[in-house]
Amino acid sequence: MAHASHGQSEEALHLFQQLKGTGILPDEITYIGVLSACSHSGLVSEGQRHFKEMKAVYGIGPRAEHYACMIDLLGKAGLVEEAFEIARSMTIGADVAGWGALLNACRMHGKVEIGECAAAKLAELDSSDSGIYVLMSQIYASKRKWDQVKMLRTVMRDRGVKKNPGCSSIEVDGKFHEFLAADVSHVHSEDIYAALKNIYIHLKTEGYIPPP
Structure with missing residues (x-):
């Protein structure tokens, strides 16, 4: 087993x-x-x-x-x-x-x-x-x-x-950061969402269609 x-x-x-x-x-x-x-x-x-x-x-x-x-x-x-x-x-x-x-x-x-x-x-x-x-x-x-x-x-x-909210984690410099969907509790949330928005804009220009 x-x-x-x-x-x-x-x-x-x-x-x-x-x-x-x-x-x-x-x-x-x-x-x-x-x-x-x-x-x-x-x-x-x-x-x-x-x-x-x-x-x-x-x-x-x-x-x-x-x-x-x-x-x-x-x-x-x-x-x-x-x-x-x-x-x-x-x-x-x-x-x-x-x-x-x-x-x-x-x-x-x-x-x-x-x-x-x-x-x-x-x-x-x-x-x-x-x-x-x-x-x-x-x-x-x-x-x-x-x-x-x-x-x-x-x-x-x-x-x-x-x-159920999705949860992701990432390791940066030996420290783990955990995120939930629509989470704003992280100290750098504004910067994170700004970066994600920028990525999303670039994806759309390449023809990516996000799932519903």
Whole structure:
């Protein structure tokens, strides 16, 4: 799990083979680590093989977490339709992690219709999550569907959903400075915003169109 969390898929899968060689039977937690490792490195075929092996060889019924790993794996690889089929066909029903992974894949690959379905499912589970609306707005914006972007803003306002403020940090001369969106607490805020405005003007002259 540690290797998988840090993107060290080769090491994680090698340890998995060692584990099986000792005669220790893998359990459902083991397979979350295996599938996560495959997802981090885009090992689609290997992930699919392990997913089938889990039940066929060891009799481990996949849980929502295993399905979420497979949805994430397929989605990142651009196989969004296949990921959607997994989410839609689950007898136990995809959870927030599964539908969230699918929605993020739709953002990555510009899949509007599947994204709308994933967003609707997520809204059923938790309509107050601002991330749903932000991701869907990005999908619409990537296709220049500005009317839908405005509609989502209206829905957020009507439901009282507020976007969590973004936070950035920068290190200057060994000292860290933290900033929130629309933050004016920094001692050099005026200079910072003046510099940002200048950058923005230059970007516009180069034809840059900022996202909504």
